[in-house]
Every structure is written in C-alpha cells, then in structure tokens.
Amino acid sequence: MDNQETYKAFEALRQGAENYIVRRNNAYKKEVRYFTRIEASNYLSVDGKTVDKYVKMAGIDPNRHEDAAWLIDINEMYQVRELLPLDKRIEHKFTRPKNHKLQVIVVQNQKGGVGKTISAATIASGLATEFHEEFRVGVIDLDPQNTLSTYYAPIVEGEENQWLSVGDLMAGKFEMEEDETFSNVVSESFLQTTIPNLRILPATQDDRSLENWFHRQLHNQSLDKPYHLLKNIIDAVENEFDIIIIDTPPSMGFATINGYFAATSVIFPMQVAENDIDATCNYFKFIPELWELIDDHGHTGYDFMKILLTNHKTSSSTTTLQNKLSNVFGSFIYSREFNNSEAIKECSRLVSTLFDISKSEYPGRTKSVFQKAKDNAYEVTSQVYRNIVDVWDKDN
Ligand SMILES: Nc1ncnc2c1ncn2[C@@H]1O[C@H](COP(=O)(O)OP(=O)(O)OP(=O)(O)O)[C@@H](O)[C@H]1O
Ligand SMILES: [Mg+2]
Known part of the structure; x- marks a missing residue:
C-alpha cells in the first residue's frame, strides 16, 4: 500500500468502527433500573403491603406497563423511600456536613485490562444505589x-454532542456565556445517568489528543500548573457530590497524574496472575517517584490506599499467589476479592453494571449467577464504603 492507500485503509477501519458502535448502541438502549414488587420490598426493607401503600401514596401506577407486570423504576423507588415514615426507614438520607471532605477515589494501575473500569463503575453504582445514605x-x-462513559450512557438534554468531555474542560475548550461561571460549566458537564444520584463527566475519543495538548502547552510555557487542572474542575462542584470515582487509562500520562493529584484516596485493581503481579510490583516500585512529584505540587496525602484483587477465580495456584501477596502487602489488600463472573460479562454486554439492573431484568440463563455476583459486588463496595465513612468519622 502506498501512502494514499494506507490512509484509505485506516479511514475504512474508522468507518467500520463507527458503524459497529452505532449499531451496538441502538441494540442496547440503556434503561433505568426496574424493580418487581419483591425486589422493591427487599430494597426498602419493608413488607409488600407497605410497598403497595406508599407506592399508591406517591401516585405511582406500578401496573401501567404493557405486559401488566408490577414494576417501578429507580426514580419511583426513591420517591417511595422518601415517603416512608421514619420508623420504617433505616435512616435518614445523608447530607454531607461541611467539615466532611469530598472523597475522590482514583482507580489506577498502569497495567491494562486488570479491571479498573469494571471496578470503578461497579463501586460507583453500588455506592449510589445500595446504601441508605443515597x-x-x-x-x-x-x-x-471511554468505556466507563458507555457504561453510563449519559442522558444529554437538547442537541446531541453539545456536551463537554473531561478533556475539553481540562484543556479549556469551551466558551462561557457572559453570566456563566466556571462552576456552572463544570456542573452542566456532569451529565445525568439512569441512576438519579449518579452523574458522569464523560470522556470522548477526542480526549486522545489531551496528552499532546499538555506537551504543547509545556513546550510553549503556557501552563504553569499542569497537574492541578482536574482538581480545579472537582473543586468547582465540590458541594454537589459526596463521592467522586475517577477511572484512569492504563498509562502514566498527564491525565492520570491529574487524577492522582485530585484524589483523596487510591484503589489499585490487580489480578492474581503471575505476570499481572510482576507488572503491578514494578509499578509500585515507581510510585514513590510519582508521589514526590505530586507532593511537590502541594498534595497533602491520601486518606486510604488499597489493592483490590479483581476478576478472581479460586484455585490452589491463585491461593498460593495470594499468600505471597498477603505476605508482602498485608493490610493494603482488601480482604474481599472481586470475583470473576459470567454475570459481569453479561452486564457489560448490556453496558450496565450489576447494580444498574435488577435480578428480574437479568437476561442470563441462571439468575442465581447474577445474585451471587451482585452479593459479591456489594461486599466489595462495602469495603470502600467503610473506608469512606471512617475518613468522615475522623473529620468529626
Ligand atoms: N470480575 C470479573 N468477571 C468477569 N470479567 C471481568 C471481571 N473483571 C474484569 N473482567 C473483564 O476483563 C476485561 C477488562 O476489564 P476492564 O475493562 O475493567 O479493565 P481495565 O483495567 O479498565 O482495562 P484498560 O486498562 O484497558 O482500561 C473486561 O472485558 C471485563 O469484562
Ligand atoms: Mg479501563
């Protein structure tokens, strides 16, 4: 192939990929999570009759669906939860006091394919939906x-493609109206998702040019604080969130360092396989150097730092490896691993996490597989939940 033919071949690949993505997105339209009556009753920890009473009180018709099944969606579930009298509710909805600092958790490992995105998405959805604090x-x-962004299929009001990506915000590729502030722009860029209390600042494929942008700015000496950009973005909406989870690429560029700089805590996903462990250990050997850089720029230290074992399959060889890991990393390792499961793959196919759909909606053949995976994901998420609450307790 000469230059022109090579160009054409790449263009054909791009076109093919675009067609595939359009078809895929049309095939799997993301929907809000629905609950059957039993699921609603479990979720709210009240009996079926109480569910009926408060669903009616909220003016919701659960039998309005075409197939006449009793179903309410997650927005309606939250409405019902608000109406429950205090003695029937486990606790009040949470309001983060001013002295409880926003928890920003960066999910990072330079090794690719170790479960960073699955972990970030599952933990974020779990923290949003599975705890009474909302x-x-x-x-x-x-x-x-942008895999994480596809998981949440953000809901964009108005015209398509009018939203800003995290890269656009970092590189200042936006215009502000006269009466607009930076906080307004950032706030609008955190898009609604199918989970009412979870919003996403998405990535786009165009963010691939972000690293080049950083290099150019430094070359032109037009950026004196290259690691503060993401933190500035987060600071602008500090009061709109309790917890922010950052998914990172499998590389250590400016974007990732910005993630580290903005974070208050770190989770390192890692798979229990010899080559993954080697790669992660080499990464940990380098991390103090990275920390020195971040420290020099004014970071005050992390609240917690944990290794999450992912895609975990129990066998005697993994147990042996785990024993060795435990020996060297001790309590850095979360005691509950994120287990390998067919249900995670099935949910990924539907661009969903285990917490975005209910058991009744799970399309896989064996619902118990889904339940088992969800129980495990809840335990994994609970470890993060406990770390966060511990930090806040110390803030008191
Ligand atoms: N617990 C699990 N059970 C089944 N499959 C899993 C599990 N964890 C991860 N996987 C699969 O492993 C693959 C990699 O996961 P993921 O995309 O989360 O990794 P990553 O670290 O974000 O990758 P990258 O470095 O490319 O960003 C995915 O195809 C995912 O479906
Ligand atoms: Mg990823």
Missing part, C-alpha cells in the same frame, strides 16, 4: 477509550 456520586472518565 450518596451523591460523581464518576469521571479519564480514559479516552
């Missing part, structure tokens, strides 16, 4: 592969 959760997709 935390206001933000997710930020720093990876231009």
